[in-house]
Structures are given as structure tokens and as C-alpha cells.
Amino acid sequence: MSLLDVKNVTMRFGGLTAVKDVTFSVGTNDLVAVIGPNGAGKTTLFNTITGIYTPTEGSVTFDGQLVNAKKASAITDLGIARTFQNIRLFNNLTVIDNIKIARHTRINYSFFDGIFKTKKYREEEKKIEADSIELLKLFHLDDKKDYLAKNLPYGAQRKLEMARALATKPKLLLLDEPAAGMNPTETKELSNLIRFIREQFNISVILIEHDMNLVMQIAEKIHVLDYGNLIASGMPAEIQNNKKVIEAYLGADLEGV
Structure with missing residues (x-):
């Protein structure tokens, strides 16, 4: 059984669909990245997982429990913790x-x-x-x-x-752009730190990140969002060579990776 199951999740704000029919799962001790251009719906997806938003459609199941309608504090109690794009x-x-x-x-x-x-x-x-x-x-x-x-x-x-x-002793840690604002030395230290966290605490990690060097070095699986749609999922090598992903987001970012 997966630790986290996101099934057909859609998040609408009035006439705007920020996340559309997204499905993926995360297993125990996985290290997963969610990437995509600005405005692709990545943080909105995190917010639906952590209880800040209730999905308009679809379901989020964590450790066998449906968490759609639970408060953020209750989801933390179940074992999901997160950081934010802007430090809080x-x-x-x-x-x-x-x-x-x-x-x-x-x-x-x-x-x-x-x-x-x-x-x-x-x-x-x-x-x-x-x-x-x-x-x-x-x-x-x-x-x-x-x-x-x-x-x-x-x-x-x-x-x-x-x-x-x-x-909070989580089973799943969500990191929203942890390398934002960091210099290359700090980013390298962060890469080692994320690996250390996963191993030391025996938890699963999902990170949103724009630094492709960091993502390709540490992620075991990558999910790519574009305009709220999940356009690709796979191992780093598969994502690097996915034409749809390159056209939508990566492009020159892959040079030298």
C-alpha cells in the first residue's frame, strides 16, 4: 500500500482550474520531486495534500486514511509536515x-x-x-x-x-522550493541534507524545486505539472528526455545536468 495516494485531484477557484485531474502515489521512504513552470499548480497541489485547501474533485489518502475534509492540524497529527516557499x-x-x-x-x-x-x-x-x-x-x-x-x-x-x-515526527515531509535564494554552496549542502533527512528519519520526501541540478541529483521519481495538468511522471533520465516536458518547461535548463 502506498503512503500517499492522490487520485484525480482537481482544485478550482471560481473559473480558474489550478490543478486538473492529477493522480500519483508516494511510497514509504520515497524521495520524489514535483516540477513545472511558475503557475503550474505545484504549491496548490501541496496545499490540497496538507489541508489548506479541500480538493474540488478527487481524493487524497494518507496512510490509509482519507484526508480531504480534515483540518491542517489533523493532517499534521497523522504524519504530514511541510515547509513553505516563503519561510514561515x-x-x-x-x-x-x-x-x-x-x-x-x-x-x-x-x-x-x-x-x-x-x-x-x-x-x-x-x-x-x-x-x-x-x-x-x-x-x-x-x-x-x-x-x-x-x-x-x-x-x-x-x-x-x-x-x-x-x-512533528512526520512520515511524509513536503518541501516547497527549499533551494530558493540559496547560492551553489548552500544548494549542495541542501542536497546532502535532504538525503540525510530521508535516511536519518526514515521518512518519505516530496519537494517542489526549480533547481534542475538538485532535482536530477536526488529525486528518484519526478512528476511534472503544466497548467495544472500532470504531463509526465518517471525517473530522472526519462524526464530529461521527454519531449513534452522539454517543450513545456525544461528546455535549456537541462544543459550540463
């Missing part, structure tokens, strides 16, 4: 507090425990603190745990957003 951190909170807030989606104490600061509450909060520091160490951000998030360099903010998503 709690800028005026510290680095570690950004992680701890996400980690609280998995708390094991009750409202009563929180109000009265019971032993269970204190022990759980101590564990959350330790787990958050360990996660920051994996991203080499532990030495910046007390910085305000807004004071981190751009690349470190990207890492923090990924770390925060992982703090």
Missing part, C-alpha cells in the same frame, strides 16, 4: 522555541497537567527540551538555540524551518 518561522521567538512549539503536537500530558505543572508535565517538558536540542544538533543549529529566528542567516532559517517540520 516564529521570527520573534528563539530558535529552540520554534522547535518546541512544533514538538508540542506530540505531547503526552493533559490540559490538567499543564495548568497545575504536575510531575508528568515537568518530565515531558524536560524531554521536549532535550529532544529539541538533539534535533538542532543534527542541523548544526544548537549553538544558535537562543538566537531570535529572525536574526539567523537565510540558509540557517531554511534549516530551522525543516527542523521544525521534523519536530
